[in-house]
Amino acid sequence: MVDINLQKIECESIFKNKELLKRAIGKKCLREGFQTRTSRSTKSRYEAVCVSKNCSWLLRAKAITNSDGLFQVNKFVDVHTCSSTNFNLIIDKQTNMFWAWRAKQYALLLLRGTKEDSFTKLPAYFHNLVKYNPGTVTHIKTDGDDRFEFLYVALGCSELTIISDRSPSIATSVANIFPRSSRNMWAYTVDVFDVAMELMKKTKEPVWEYIKSINPETWSRAHFRGNRYNLMSSNSAESINALSRHARKVPILMLIDFFHATMQQWWFQRLNLAAEATTTLTPWADDIVKENKKTFIKWDVRMISNTKCEVKKGAQNVIVDFQQMTCTCRHWQLDGIHCGHVIRCLTVNNYQDCSRYALNAYFTETLRKTYEESINPLPKPSEWDIPDDLMIVKPPIMDKHQPGRPRNPDHIPSQGEGPIRKECSTCGQVGHTRNNCTGRASGSGARRTTISTTEMTFNIGGSASCSQTYDADFDIKQP
Numbered sequence: 172m173v174d175i176n177l178q179k180i181e182c183e184s185i186f187k188n189k190e191l192l193k194r195a196i197g198k199k200c201l202r203e204g205f206q207t208r209t210s211r212s213t214k215s216r217y218e219a220v221c222v223s224k225n226c227s228w229l230l231r232a233k234a235i236t237n238s239d240g241l242f243q244v245n246k247f248v249d250v251h252t253c254s255s256t257n258f259n260l261i262i263d264k265q266t267n268m269f270w271a272w273r274a275k276q277y278a279l280l281l282l283r284g285t286k287e288d289s290f291t292k293l294p295a296y297f298h299n300l301v302k303y304n305p306g307t308v309t310h311i312k313t314d315g316d317d318r319f320e321f322l323y324v325a326l327g328c329s330e331l332t333i334i335s336d337r338s339p340s341i342a343t344s345v346a347n348i349f350p351r352s353s354r355n356m357w358a359y360t361v362d363v364f365d366v367a368m369e370l371m372k373k374t375k376e377p378v379w380e381y382i383k384s385i386n387p388e389t390w391s392r393a394h395f396r397g398n399r400y401n402l403m404s405s406n407s408a409e410s411i412n413a414l415s416r417h418a419r420k421v422p423i424l425m426l427i428d429f430f431h432a433t434m435q436q437w438w439f440q441r442l443n444l445a446a447e448a449t450t451t452l453t454p455w456a457d458d459i460v461k462e463n464k465k466t467f468i469k470w471d472v473r474m475i476s477n478t479k480c481e482v483k484k485g486a487q488n489v490i491v492d493f494q495q496m497t498c499t500c501r502h503w504q505l506d507g508i509h510c511g512h513v514i515r516c517l518t519v520n521n522y523q524d525c526s527r528y529a530l531n532a533y534f535t536e537t538l539r540k541t542y543e544e545s546i547n548p549l550p551k552p553s554e555w556d557i558p559d560d561l562m563i564v565k566p567p568i569m570d571k572h573q574p575g576r577p578r579n580p581d582h583i584p585s586q587g588e589g590p591i592r593k594e595c596s597t598c599g600q601v602g603h604t605r606n607n608c609t610g611r612a613s614g615s616g617a618r619r620t621t622i623s624t625t626e627m628t629f630n631i632g633g634s635a636s637c638s639q640t641y642d643a644d645f646d647i648k649q650p
Contacts, residue, residue, distance in 0.1 A: 180230070182247045188240045189217055192232055205251060217242065223253035287566040289422030290319050294561040296424055296549070300324070300431070302556060303547045311564055318565045324427070326434060326546060360501055428549075435546040442542040448535045451526040456533035459508055460525060464518070467511030472519040482512040491516050496528070508533060 180199060186192040189212075196219055200206055207228070211218035214234065221228040231246040283289075297309040310323040364387075372379040418429040450457045473481045478494040489499045489512050497503065502510035507530035509517075517525050531537050549555070597605040 180244060180247060180249075182244055184244045185235070186232075186242045186244075189232075189234075189242050192217060192242050192244075193219075196230065221251060221253060223251075226251055226253035228252075283422050283425055286422045286569070289424040290564050290566040292424050292552075293319070293322065293427075293564050295552075295555055295557045296427065297322075297324070298558065298561065299549050299555045303549055311562065313562070313564060316565065317563045319423075319567050322427075324430075360499075431546070432548070435548065438542055438546045441538070442545075445535060445538040445542055448538070450535060451524070452529060452533050453535050453538050456508055456529060457526075460514065460529075463509075463511035464514045464525075467515045470512070470515050472516055480516045482515055493528075503528075 180195055186195065196207060205228070206222045207219045207230075208222050209218070210220045216234070217232045219230045220226070227248055228251050229246065229248040230244060232242045232244045235241040235243055293311055297311065301307045301309060304326060306326070308323070308325040312320045312322065314320055368379065368382075371382070414433070415426070415429065418426050421429075444454075448454055452460065467482070470482050470484045473483065475481055475490070479490065479492045482489050482491060491498045491503075491512050493516075498510055498512050500510055500512060502508075503513055509525055509528045513528060514525050517528070526534070592601055593604055594601050595603050595605050595608050597608045600608075
C-alpha cells in the first residue's frame with residue numbers, strides 16, 4: 172500500500188481507491204510543473220496522459236480483482252518529450268495578470284473612491300456647481316428611501332426642442348418638466364405627409380397601423396408647431412454616448428465632472444469660433460444660404476403684392492409671404508433659415524443681404540453672446556461650500572458583480588498574450604466546442620473517441636432532488 176502523503180508514484184504502486192490515485196497525480200503535476208488529462212476512466216481502469224498530444228508521459232492503472240476498490244499502477248512512463256515549461260509560463264502569466272488587475276483595481280479605488288460614496292457627494296457638488304456658475308440649474312431625483320434615481324443639469328437654456336427615441340419615460344418627463352418644448356420627425360408639408368402615409372398603408376399596413384395610433388405632432392415635422400433648427404435625428408445624443416463610453420465606468424461624481432470639463436472645453440472652442448467669424452450669419456448658416464442661392468437660381472418669380480410673390484419652376488410653385496415670414500414649402504418656418512425660394516425673391520428684387528430674414532439664433536452676434544460667459548471649474552473638494560441642509564442621496568441598489576476579472580472588449584493584449592483557441596473535443600476542429608458541434612454524423616470514415624467521466628449525475632423520475640452518481644464510459648462516432 173502506498174501512503175498518499177509521500178506523493179510518490181511508481182510502477183506496481185497500489186492505492187486504496189481511484190480518487191487517491193488521481194490526487195497523487197495532481198500533486199505530482201503541481202510539484203513538477205506539468206498538466207495531465209484523463210484519457211480513460213471506468214470502474215476498473217484509469218489512464219492519464221500529458222496534455223501535450225505528442226508527449227510520451229503515460230500512467231495506466233487497473234482495479235485489483237476482489238480487493239474492494241484497490242487500484243494498482245501497471246504502466247508508468249515518467250518521461251516528458253514535450254516542453255513542460257510551457258505550462259509553467261502559462262500559469263505564471265495568468266497569475267501575474269490576475270494580480271496586476273487586482274492591484275490596478277485597488278489603485279483606482281484609492282484614486283476614485285467607492286461608487287457608493289460618490290452618490291452621497293452629489294448634492295454638495297451640485298451646490299458648488301451653481302455657486303461658481305450662476306444660472307446653472309440642477310435637480311436630483313430620489314425614491315422614497317432617498318436612493319438615487321436620476322439627475323438633471325443645465326448650464327443655461329431658453330427655447331427647447333427635445334430629440335429622443337420616443338421612449339415613453341422621456342415623453343412623460345418632457346411633458347411634465349418642459350411643457351412648452353416640442354419633438355418631431357419627417358416631412359415638411361401635410362400633403363407630402365399624407366401621400367407618404369397612403370403609400371405606407373398600401374405597402375406596410377402593420378407599420379401604418381402602429382404610426383397612425385401616435386400623435387403626429389410628436390414625430391412628424393409636417394405637423395410640428397415649433398422651430399426645428401435643422402435637427403432631425405438623435406445622432407448628437409449617440410455621439411455623447413460614444414464620447415462617454417469609458418467615463419461611464421467610473422463613479423457618478425467623476426462622470427458628471429467629466430461632462431463638466433468637456434463642456435468647459437467645448438465652450439471655449441465655440442467662443443473662439445464666434446470671435447473669428449466675419450459673416451453676419453454663423454459660418455454654418457452662411458454656407459447653407461449660399462448653397463440655397465445656387466440651387467434656385469433658375470426659378471421664376473412673379474410678384475403678387477409688395478410683400479408676397481410666387482416662385483415657380485415647371486409644375487412646381489410656392490408662395491412666399493414676407494409679411495407673415497412664411498413659405499408654403501415650410502422650410503423657412505421650421506428650420507429658421509430662409510429657403511431658396513425666399514432667397515430667389517430677394518435676389519430678383521435686388522436685395523443682396525438676405526441675413527435679416529433668418530432667426531436670431533443663426534446670427535454670429537448671437538453666437539458670441541451665447542458663449543461670452545465661461546464655464547468655471549470647481550475648486551478641490553476640501554474647499555467646497557457645504558451647507559447643513561443638503562438633501563440626502565443614497566446609492567441605488569446595485570447588481571453584485573461576479574467574482575474575478577470582468578471581460579473587457581477594449582482589453583489590449585500583453586506581450587505574448589494571444590486569443591484563447593476553442594478546440595472541439597468531438598471533431599477536433601478549431602473555432603467551436605462540442606456543445607455546438609455539427610460534425611457528429613456517423614459514417615464509414617468515422618473515428619472512435621472515448622469520453623470518460625469520473626462522475627455523472629442523472630435525475631431520477633424528473634426530480635431535481637433525487638439523483639444517483641455513476642462512473643460511465645461512452646463511445647461516440649465522429650466523422
